[in-house]
Amino acid sequence: MTNERIHNFNAGPAALPPEVLRQAASELENFNGTGMSIMEHSHRGESYESVHYETIETVKRLLGISDAYDVLLLQGGASLQFAMLPYNLLSPSRKANYILTGSWSEKAKKEADHLGETYSGASGKEDHYKRIPDFETIDTTVDDAYIHLTSNNTIYGTAWQDFSRLSEWEAPVVADMSSDLFSRPLPVENFDLIYAGAQKNIGPSGVTLVIISKTLLEKTKTIAREVPAIMRYHTHAEKASLYNTPPTFAVYMMRNTLRWIEANGGLQAMEARNREKAGRLYDAIDESDGFYRGHAHPSSRSNMNVTFTLPSEELTEQFLEDAKEREFSGLNGHRSVGGCRASIYNAVSLESCEALRDFMVSFQKKHR
Structure with missing residues (x-):
């Protein structure tokens, strides 16, 4: 055992900035002079809401997100998004297109298979997922319910290098960016929906970030009308991600980590x-x-x-x-x-x- 910080190369939950940890330690019992921890504040109260909305605004500012998108703070990790996606976007008359680049994209497709028809427009499985498929080899159609990709593959150590050509695809583009969101600039406008568990680059486990275009969000109203309210993107967008009790401490840590990114x-x-x-x-x-x-x-x-x-x-x-x-x-x-x-x-x-x-x-x- 040691009293010093070690070299942390864990895949997730992963390292957090020491400055962020020290701030959390200093504010743990008394947040902003309120005499309570942020974990003890009501999610309907002013103290937490200031953290909540600052987190959303900082996400938008860092990524350059326009008013054409909504930013949601959800729970359940990327694994819940594997189900929320088809629940909200996969209609009976269409197929979802999953580009397979590793275990996580396989799991995402498997979850969608329970809820509708899917296919794979490209796969690197035969080559043991050593590389991302060349763009020209990926099959897509305008009738795809959506095209799903995993931007960074933690298990195999591969990543999409360039997103500039995604705008050529005519169907909605969805990306699991759990392990590389906020690690580099991103052309958000080339995506219709992005989701990411926070526990790699932007905070601890417990909060999941979803960025969804308002155009796509409007379409989900029809597809997901029979889906339980908690599983609808529109439910959370309407309530500014306060439909149910959010993971308040995880959001607070996410805010502080985003502040750290911006300050650096x-x-x-x-x-x-x-x-x-x-x-x-x-x-x-x-x-x-x-x-x-x-x-x-x-x-x-x-x-x-x-x-x-x-x-x-x-x-x-x-x-x-x-x-x-x-x-x-x-x-x-x-x-x-x-x-x-x-x-x-x-x-x-x-x-x-x-x-x-x-x-x-x-x-x-x-x-x-």
């Missing part, structure tokens, strides 16, 4: 910082002469999740054991890929990535 240069600065961090680790992989092998094809590499394997299971186990002794946490690879994974979301420091790089180099020298 916004999304352009986050992107530059994340590229530099990822570059340190990919250099260690590429310069290892095959000792470390990256899972993702270089053209599809994620700046959020760096996945790699070692020459043997024995060396992998030794690597993880030695890493733990040096106070690196969360480097185990997912069981479906094996090896190792470093999740380097916004709050992970460059110093932590450099420390991991140095450890990788020294471990390689010791075990060649």
